[in-house]
Amino acid sequence: MSLDDCSDTELVRRFKSGSAEAFDAIVRRFQDRIYRLACLALYDEQYAADVTQEVFIRSHKGLRRFQFRAEPFTWLYRTTRLVCREFNRKRPAQSLDEEPADMSALPERVVADYDRAKRVRELVAGLPERQREVVLLRLFEDLSVRETAAAMGCREGTVKALLHKATVNLEATMHRTGFDHER
């Protein structure tokens, strides 16, 4: 069985037993998800890339002590949240309307991603932090209620309640702002 076909847990197990290829596979599998979370938390492509890099550097050390009490993504998500908070403390606050200075120099795909991240973030930004978190994990990252609860460190009932409130609020915001998917 190739590494890309392995489960998340199996990948981490192989990495713990000393396989460098397993770590590369972990990076390939999770980098987009970590980058997206960081994009929405920081609203800056460059910082999001830096956060993703930092998360994987920490996971290279931390996953060696992983006890398999939770899913590897849950562990990575918690590390991402922590690193994002650290980056947010260090850098000055950035407005939602503020664009990177060298936007024209960026590749088209990156600009499109930036616009997408901006649209999504504009809609999600109005939600309280816990509701935003539940939307990202449960709706966007498609985690189960149990995994979302484990990632957020709360009960499954709390996740369900937060999700209901967040959905109502998000729909209201989308109607108010006239959200256009094809924009």
Place this chain on the structure above:
Amino acid sequence: MNDEIDKLAEDYRRIEAPPGLSARIRAEVANRPVRNRGWLPAAATAIVAAAVIGILPALWQTSAVNDKPPVRPSLSTLASFKVERPAVSTPRLSQIRTPSAPAMPKKPRLPSGNEQTHNELRTLEEKDHAHS
């Protein structure tokens, strides 16, 4: 779930990490070799084991002493510890602590009944004389 939220989630999932990010991470991880600290628990165990091995003989010796029957001194030995009284008499402790108080003055003698009446009459006469 609402269709619009589905579309929003779809937009979100189309965000991808920059192409060179995984190579950057690989290079960064390679530059920071993880120090192998796997020997630390083994070293700690060895130190504890050495300490236990060092302490055990001492514990064994103590228990060997404890196993011996208790020493019972003879009466003649105990008599040798008897304290001899000094030849000179020493004051008692209670005498040292409470110094003797000075003697109280004598109680004045009260006059008898006839003497008292005589004295009272004389006082009244003196008063009358003074008023006149």
